[in-house]
């Protein structure tokens with residue numbers, strides 16, 4: 001027996017949908033105009049990934065142009081960003097095998113458009129980091145997904161932004177063989193994740209920089225050589241580093257790391273752990289070595305001993321390593337810069353932390 005007579009349950013469905021519709025249309029902001037989507041284009045994009053919490057209150061909002069909400073939806077953040085003229089975009093992630101089917105793909109896109117609308121958001125950041133084979137059904141579906149998502153968002157939310165996250169180089173990094181050229185053409189911008197560049201170590205199994213300078217810059221030339229417009233590219237820099245337990249630390253300071261294979265490579269940065277800049281800045285002061293500088297990779301690092309006496313080597317980025325990367329954004333006329341992620345600086349009241357945090361933000365604008 002059904003829990004309610006049929007008529008009653010239809011009535012319930014009606015009430016529930018009515019609540020959903022009404023809820024969606026109520027602006028949570030102090031002023032109703034803050035729920036209006038952002039239309040204008042700013043000269044220089046500063047694209048921030050936000051993973052949750054309230055530290056966004058301490059961002060340098062004179063720079064921020066887009067916030068990708070990767071944590072829980074935060075209406076207060078949406079209202080605040082809009083008050084600063086900044087966009088707020090959804091995270092878009094889906095199993096590619098599901099969206100090879102056209103109906104599934106359309107359904108996924110409509111769901112995202114409706115979600116963005118009901119939350120007064122200004123676009124979507126598509127973050128697919130799955131391995132894809134060149135020419136496979138998933139390869140074609142991914143390109144179609146980007147095209148159809150962009151069309152739907154631009155149609156349904158005028159002025160909205162559709163971005164797509166790509167690896168640091170277009171050369172099938174981590175077996176992500178996508179149709180980069182067509183994807184770039186169809187979306188508004190590519191966020192180039194210039195980090196995790198040791199995800200596939202083919203040479204010696206040793207700790208190295210997360211984003212060595214020349215490797216990072218060369219990869220932008222690879223994108224530009226594909227004839228992708230500079231104004232489609234946003235440079236992503238890391239606000240985190242890698243902490244590697246050393247199997248052995250040589251006299252020359254080379255830290256051998258455990259062999260952890262990844263997508264066809266014998267070694268990878270998965271032998272280390274990602275650590276936020278806030279942690280790194282505390283740890284470097286109590287380290288054995290203090291801050292060291294690798295002039296080849298143009299990156300800072302240090303060695304420390306853990307409580308069990310094991311030696312670790314930590315590689316990271318700081319204003320000195322980020323500055324020259326940010327300079328390329330200007331010299332090549334890229335769309336802008338951004339980071340993974342906005343929350344991982346130390347936003348406490350401590351004066352040293354405040355200074356370090358302000359310097360990390362300012363490094364985004366170059367040397």
Ligand SMILES: *[C@@H]1O[C@H](CO)[C@@H](O)[C@H](O)[C@H]1NC(C)=O
Pocket residue numbers: 097098099100101104
């Ligand atoms: C459609 O997507 C769902 C998951 O949302 C998946 O389980 C299903 O297999 C997909 N259908 C097709 C035909 O790919």
Ligand SMILES: *[C@@H]1O[C@H](CO)[C@@H](O)[C@H](O)[C@H]1NC(C)=O
Pocket residue numbers: 248249250251252256
């Ligand atoms: C470990 O480091 C020591 C000190 O530099 C060195 O003498 C030794 O050869 C290294 N061992 C291995 C297995 O690399």
Ligand SMILES: *[C@@H]1O[C@H](CO)[C@@H](O)[C@H](O)[C@H]1NC(C)=O
Pocket residue numbers: 281282285352
């Ligand atoms: C770390 O050391 C530097 C240099 O001695 C000092 O200026 C800074 O205040 C210290 N930072 C912290 C977080 O203690």
Ligand SMILES: *[C@@H]1O[C@H](CO)[C@@H](O)[C@H](O)[C@H]1NC(C)=O
Pocket residue numbers: 060061062063358361362
């Ligand atoms: C925020 O960024 C602007 C540049 O857009 C800079 O002038 C200002 O000093 C920064 N604010 C802080 C607190 O560092």
